Amino acid sequence: MHGDSRTIEQAAAAWLARRDGDRWNASDDAALARWLAADTAHRVAFLRLQAAWDESGRLQALGAGWEGHAPPARGHWQAPPANRREQMLQAMAQRPAMARPVRRRRATRFAAVAMVAGCALAAAWGWRSHAQVDAASYRSALGEVRTLPLADGSRAILASASGIDVRLSRNARDVDLTAGEAIFEVAKDKQRPFTVAADGYRAVAVGTRFSVRRDAADLRVVVTEGTVRLDAPPAGGIAQPSALLPAGSVALVRGGNLLVRSLPLAEAKQLLDWRDGLLAFRDAPLGEVAAEFNRYNARKLVVGDADAGALRIGGSFRWDNEEGFARLLEAGFPVRAEVGADRIVLHSR
Structure with a gap:
């Protein structure tokens, strides 16, 4: 049975910590x-941790602070395996090569803060006058994840190369x-439903957490808290029924057809791990995986055959480390990777 990415990574760390000890034997190998x-x-998580172990020395995989020039000998660490496993996971999360922060210019950050503050002031005046509409447009650059507080107390998190137009009254x-x-x-407000429109569809909520994604041909809604009503556009002048999406729902519109799946909440949340710099996949074809990486990076992954x-492919990966x-x-x-300045071509071998 598939486990979530955190559980799998913990198990992989435990295996690696055990293998570093002096009691490893042939039955452990099997x-x-x-x-x-x-x-x-399982294999992806183990390889990723092993790569950090080999590249940084076992010390950096288990924790920082070693002042020597060479990694300690195998079996040096005497902490219980569970502690060593957790140290390794924490160090992995902090390694620059595996988790580079999203690059943002300081001036852009200050400008964004100023713009949000200005919008908040304009919104406050609007609420007092009971007439003004607060309208604003927001965009994110390629490779940028942008968090935006809205004037009604809600919050929007934009993925790479995304945009929203907001009207609050x-x-x-x-x-x-x-x-x-x-x-x-x-933010909860029963008198003012919160509506997100895309490709003729409308996702309507009162107080909840959900995402909306639009591609060239598809629309996807993921609900991780509360309930969202998805309204379809009329077909041939005839109104279409709405779909109620409780937490854990994933709605996909493709070719005008709506498919709704119900996932365990943890799996639904993994679809939104991009906000933390991760892309999570579960038995996905490499072509699909490459397309997801390309949403965040100027250097593209190209499937060669x-x-x-x-x-x-399964597992979680940093989207900024293609x-x-x-x-x-x-x-x-x-797989053989042909690495270039503007693309990486992946060939079978």
């Missing part, structure tokens, strides 16, 4: 091999998703 073969995500809260994807954390594109992902594929899959 047990590790069975665990790696059970799920692609005394009676309505209307948002148009013009590009990309955004998460909305909606059909065999490479059909490989199934080259590290390519090297991971080379280490654990029949």
Whole structure:
């Protein structure tokens, strides 16, 4: 049975910590091999931790502070395996090569703060006058995740290369998703439903947390808290029924057809891990994985042939480390990466 990414990564860390000890034997080797073969995500998580272990020295994988020039000998660490596992996971989360912060210029950050503050002041005046509409447009650059407090107390989180137009008034809260994807954390206000429009569809909430994403041909709504009503546009002048989406729902509109899936809440939340710099996949073809990376990076991942594109990938990866992902594929899959300045071509081998 598939586990979530955190559980899998903890298990991978435990295996690596055990293997570093002096009691490892042939039966342990066989047990590790069975665990790696059970799920692609197991192998990916283990390879990722092992790469950090090898690149940084075992010390940096287990915790910082070693003043020597060489990593300590195998078996040096005497802490209980559970503690060592947690130290390694924390160090992995902090390693610059695996978790580079999103690059933002200071001037842009100050300008964004100033613009949000100005919008908040204008909104406050509007509420007092009971007449003014607070209208604003927001955009995010390629590779940028942008968090925006809205004047009604809600919050919007824009994914890479995304945009929204916001209109807030005394009676309505209307948002148009013009590009990309955004998460909305909606302040409760039963008198003013919060509506997000995209491709003729309207996602309506009162107080909840959900995301809306639009691609060239698809629309996706993910609900992680509360309930969202999804209204479809009329067809041939005839009104279409609405769909109620409780927490854990994933609605996909493709070719005019609506498909709604119900996922465990933890899995639904993983679809929104991009806000924390991660992309989570569960048995996804490499072609789909590459397309997701390309939403966030100027240097594109290109699938070189059909065999490479059909490989199934599972696990969580930093979206700002496409080259590290390519090297991971080379280490654990029949893939050869051709690294260039503006693209990385993935070939089967």
